[in-house]
Amino acid sequence: MLTRLKGASIYDPVNNLNGVCGDIWIRDEYICEAPDSPEKADVTVDLEGRILMAGAIDIHSHIAGGNVNNARLLLPEQHMAERGAFSTLPFSAAKWSAHDTGYRYAEMGFTTVVEPAVLPINAAQAHAEFADIPIIDTAGLAIVGNDDFLLRMLRQREEQSRINDYLAWTLHATQCLGVKVINAGGATAFKFNQRQLLLDDEVPMYGMTSRQILNAVQRAVVQLGIRHPVHVHCNNLGIPGNVNTALDTIEAADGLPMHLAHVQFYGYGNDGASGFSSGARALADAIMKNSNITVDIGQVLFGQTVTISGDVMRQFDARHIASPNKWVVWEGEDGGGGIVPFRYRPKNFVNALQWAIGLELFLLIDDPWRVFFTTDHPNGAPFTAYPELFRLLMDRDYRNQWLDRINAKSADISLLPHLDREYDLNEIAIMTRAAPARLLGLDDRGHLAAGAIADIAVYRPQADKAAMFGKAELVFKNGALVVEEGKVIRSVQGKTHAVSPEFDRRIETTIGDYFDRYHLMKMDHYKLDPQHLLETLGSELVFH
Amino acid sequence: MLANASHPLIDGLIGDLLDCKAAARLAENFGGTIDHLHGNAIARNLRIYQQGGWLISSMGEVRNRADLVILVGEELEATHPRLQEKLFESPERLHASAPPAIHQLGHDCLDLLSVVRARLADKPVQSDITGSDELITQLSASVYPVFVIGCLPEQSAELIIRTCIGLVRDINETRRAALLILGSGEGDTTAQLGTTWNNGFGIRTSHARGFPEQDLEMHAGSRLLESGEADLLVWISSLSTSPPPQVRQSTLVFGHPAMVFTHGPPDIFLPVGVPGIQRAGYLHRADGLRMVPLHKLVDSTLPGSITLCEHLISQEPRTC
Numbered sequence: 001m002l003t004r005l006k007g008a009s010i011y012d013p014v015n016n017l018n019g020v021c022g023d024i025w026i027r028d029e030y031i032c033e034a035p036d037s038p039e040k041a042d043v044t045v046d047l048e049g050r051i052l053m054a055g056a057i058d059i060h061s062h063i064a065g066g067n068v069n070n071a072r073l074l075l076p077e078q079h080m081a082e083r084g085a086f087s088t089l090p091f092s093a094a095k096w097s098a099h100d101t102g103y104r105y106a107e108m109g110f111t112t113v114v115e116p117a118v119l120p121i122n123a124a125q126a127h128a129e130f131a132d133i134p135i136i137d138t139a140g141l142a143i144v145g146n147d148d149f150l151l152r153m154l155r156q157r158e159e160q161s162r163i164n165d166y167l168a169w170t171l172h173a174t175q176c177l178g179v180k181v182i183n184a185g186g187a188t189a190f191k192f193n194q195r196q197l198l199l200d201d202e203v204p205m206y207g208m209t210s211r212q213i214l215n216a217v218q219r220a221v222v223q224l225g226i227r228h229p230v231h232v233h234c235n236n237l238g239i240p241g242n243v244n245t246a247l248d249t250i251e252a253a254d255g256l257p258m259h260l261a262h263v264q265f266y267g268y269g270n271d272g273a274s275g276f277s278s279g280a281r282a283l284a285d286a287i288m289k290n291s292n293i294t295v296d297i298g299q300v301l302f303g304q305t306v307t308i309s310g311d312v313m314r315q316f317d318a319r320h321i322a323s324p325n326k327w328v329v330w331e332g333e334d335g336g337g338g339i340v341p342f343r344y345r346p347k348n349f350v351n352a353l354q355w356a357i358g359l360e361l362f363l364l365i366d367d368p369w370r371v372f373f374t375t376d377h378p379n380g381a382p383f384t385a386y387p388e389l390f391r392l393l394m395d396r397d398y399r400n401q402w403l404d405r406i407n408a409k410s411a412d413i414s415l416l417p418h419l420d421r422e423y424d425l426n427e428i429a430i431m432t433r434a435a436p437a438r439l440l441g442l443d444d445r446g447h448l449a450a451g452a453i454a455d456i457a458v459y460r461p462q463a464d465k466a467a468m469f470g471k472a473e474l475v476f477k478n479g480a481l482v483v484e485e486g487k488v489i490r491s492v493q494g495k496t497h498a499v500s501p502e503f504d505r506r507i508e509t510t511i512g513d514y515f516d517r518y519h520l521m522k523m524d525h526y527k528l529d530p531q532h533l534l535e536t537l538g539s540e541l542v543f544h
Numbered sequence: 545m546l547a548n549a550s551h552p553l554i555d556g557l558i559g560d561l562l563d564c565k566a567a568a569r570l571a572e573n574f575g576g577t578i579d580h581l582h583g584n585a586i587a588r589n590l591r592i593y594q595q596g597g598w599l600i601s602s603m604g605e606v607r608n609r610a611d612l613v614i615l616v617g618e619e620l621e622a623t624h625p626r627l628q629e630k631l632f633e634s635p636e637r638l639h640a641s642a643p644p645a646i647h648q649l650g651h652d653c654l655d656l657l658s659v660v661r662a663r664l665a666d667k668p669v670q671s672d673i674t675g676s677d678e679l680i681t682q683l684s685a686s687v688y689p690v691f692v693i694g695c696l697p698e699q700s701a702e703l704i705i706r707t708c709i710g711l712v713r714d715i716n717e718t719r720r721a722a723l724l725i726l727g728s729g730e731g732d733t734t735a736q737l738g739t740t741w742n743n744g745f746g747i748r749t750s751h752a753r754g755f756p757e758q759d760l761e762m763h764a765g766s767r768l769l770e771s772g773e774a775d776l777l778v779w780i781s782s783l784s785t786s787p788p789p790q791v792r793q794s795t796l797v798f799g800h801p802a803m804v805f806t807h808g809p810p811d812i813f814l815p816v817g818v819p820g821i822q823r824a825g826y827l828h829r830a831d832g833l834r835m836v837p838l839h840k841l842v843d844s845t846l847p848g849s850i851t852l853c854e855h856l857i858s859q860e861p862r863t864c
Binding site: 064066068069070072073074075076079080081088090091093094095096097098099100121122124125128129132148191192193205316322325326327328329330331332333339517518519520521525528529532535536537 | 561562565568569572590593594595596597598599600601602603604605607608609630631636637638639687688716719720722736737738740741742743744745746754755756757758824825826828829831832833834835836837839861862
């Protein structure tokens with residue numbers, strides 16, 4: 001079928017279209033060249049006055065896996081369903097279910113979302129949940145850096161090429177798109193009753209520092225040619241003064257590509273009477289100076305949420321601030337994690353400053369190709385609050401209204417009143433479409449050139465940017481119309497993306513022996529088999 | 545039967561992930577409620593979890609790190625026959641040179657645990673109890689003690705588990721310790737986790753009002769059957785040959801092909817493929833951290849329960 005999307009204002013930064021009025025043509029699942037004659041269209045959709053972009057891509061959102069699912073179980077009161085009409089779509093009334101995740105993302109025009117924390121031993125469940133998330137495409141990042149096998153290799157000073165083989169094998173075993181390092185060595189140190197691990201602290205038993213683990217993984221990712229740079233959750237998350245940790249980590253990257261996740265949680269100085277201040281200026285300057293660094297923000301927005309993290313050391317430390325007062329900490333093979341509910345309050349000095357620091361970073365980092373739109377769902381706020389964040393970034397007056405409502409001291413010391421920048425539509429299209437596709441190595445999306453998959457979002461221009469981006473007027477997924485007037489009208493099966501770098505298969509002899517000695521299962525039983533995933537879960541993998 | 549039922553109960557769920565998804569889909573489509581054979585135990589643990597959370601370990605961590613295991617509950621080998629071999633007798637361990645010391649506690653351990661907790665927290669106790677010195681000495685000397693909790697009698701289970709959770713929290717203020725809660729087996733972990741990402745809540749969730757609502761008391765399968773609020777029992781059991789409970793409601797069974805009906809056959813029996821033998825699937829390990837792939841070992845013409853359920857749903861799709 002040939003569809004003509006006619007006369008929209010097109011924002012496609014990859015192809016230098018900045019609000020140009022024109023047509024986009026779709027043949028079946030893909031964007032195609034315009035035919036010789038417009039009469040050839042089977043369907044023409046008149047989009048005059050509308051804004052058209054590629055489907056949005058979220059590079060860091062906790063949408064699947066054991067930690068997320070256990071948070072659902074812990075907090076039934078946070079997602080009580082509402083009485084009301086329900087559609088015929090499966091589980092559309094089940095809030096915070098896998099289905100709800102797909103529907104809500106699609107309504108906003110998001111078509112690809114990355115779960116950034118797949119613990120390898122839990123990878124099968126993450127894929128099972130991915131397969132039940134409708135419409136959107138998904139991918140996972142495999143957690144490494146607390147895995148005993150890797151730490152042993154480093155302790156034994158194995159050659160980098162062997163470490164590369166092991167990391168490629170991990171991706172092969174977990175069917176993920178890239179790797180994530182969470183407080184490298186931190187979960188291991190916590191197992192030995194250490195309560196903090198700095199970048200240059202030694203991990204007990206293993207004799208190497210967090211920095212050395214990070215460097216080894218980073219080199220492996222570069223040498224294996226994995227497109228997504230190592231995705232880093234730094235040490236010392238959430239601690240006043242931790243901006244220095246982020247600055248040291250940027251320096252440790254040594255010019256090689258590195259992605260720093262949810263940097264708002266690392267934008268903290270320790271100046272002032274309260275010992276808590278904004279470190280956003282120093283962090284933004286360092287990011288601007290180091291073109292090898294990309295970041296996502298992890299913006300805080302006010303309200304009830306729950307923090308879900310593989311940083312078990314940090315989550316244990318946060319138990320005292322749980323609100324409501326309940327928390328979960330768990331440990332497992334090669335990692336751990338924790339679930340701590342939390343309410344960000346606008347009148348609370350720390351929370352209000354966290355909110356301001358996130359926005360400062362968004363506005364001070366003047367390169368939308370290297371700063372990404374996230375709330376670290378649900379850690380800073382649930383992704384369903386994205387419309388609010390679009391508005392805060394695009395509407396200075398709205399931001400200033402908020403400054404009058406938050407804690408006065410936080411507003412006073414914040415840089416926000418002095419930041420006039422407003423994101424424009426082209427910058428939004430870069431930050432939420434073009435740049436994420438490039439960062440993840442997904443060349444078939446994030447733009448609208450012929451050959452790209454037809455993931456397309458159409459918005460009605462409105463002064464209220466929250467309303468505009470909260471409900472897309474139309475969304476196409478792989479060429480199929482799935483959203484109309486901000487409501488899902490059809491559910492389609494999404495796909496899961498992964499990479500499959502080459503490696504020396506001889507490492508499987510060593511890994512297999514390791515499994516026989518220390519695991520509860522055989523290595524072959526641990527690895528995910530794409531055919532088995534497809535037959536049982538209906539999970540279709542796409543390799544890049 | 546499904547279309548005419550005003551409130552079907554989908555129970556049993558002695559199956560794998562695909563069986564549990566089938567149950568969740570059926571409940572949603574036909575306005576029913578789901579529960580598991582061991583719903584009482586699951587609901588009790590879930591209630592404790594939802595009220596305060598906990599600090600837990602995994603089977604692999606216990607195998608590799610624990611230097612002291614406090615077994616809470618008797619006859620663990622009945623529900624977890626390979627526990628001893630897999631967790632406590634491994635010749636090689638990552639962070640321990642010798643197998644863990646095992647401290648077995650019986651069903652009547654509540655007073656002992658309470659006294660130990662109080663004494664470790666330097667709180668006064670009215671009267672000490674035999675065995676507390678020994679357990680305190682062991683706990684104090686241990687680097688990573690783990691309380692492994694199996695089946696417990698209903699009347700004391702909740703307080704025992706809460707006391708263990710409290711003990712573990714107290715110890716972790718300065719040292720390390722954890723719980724390992726094993727459950728009752730028969731697919732209970734998969735039923736709980738696998739339905740949660742579908743309906744948002746897990747078992748004892750009802751769709752009778754058109755949206756999912758969990759109530760750990762009201763939506764107990766046994767209560768719905770006894771009170772007559774459920775007018776149809778759908779029993780899903782692909783892993784066990786035991787029959788469904790004998791009830792006055794009409795009964796529809798998606799069951800193991802060798803199921804034995806000791807009280808007479810149900811109204812409808814649909815034999816389904818057994819996961820891990822006649823079809824592929826997934827089942828959670830007892831700690832819930834890992835999903836174990838199940839492979840098809842023999843060819844079979846029997847459909848999986850999810851295939852049958854999808855077919856039934858397509859015949860009678862929800863319209864409102």
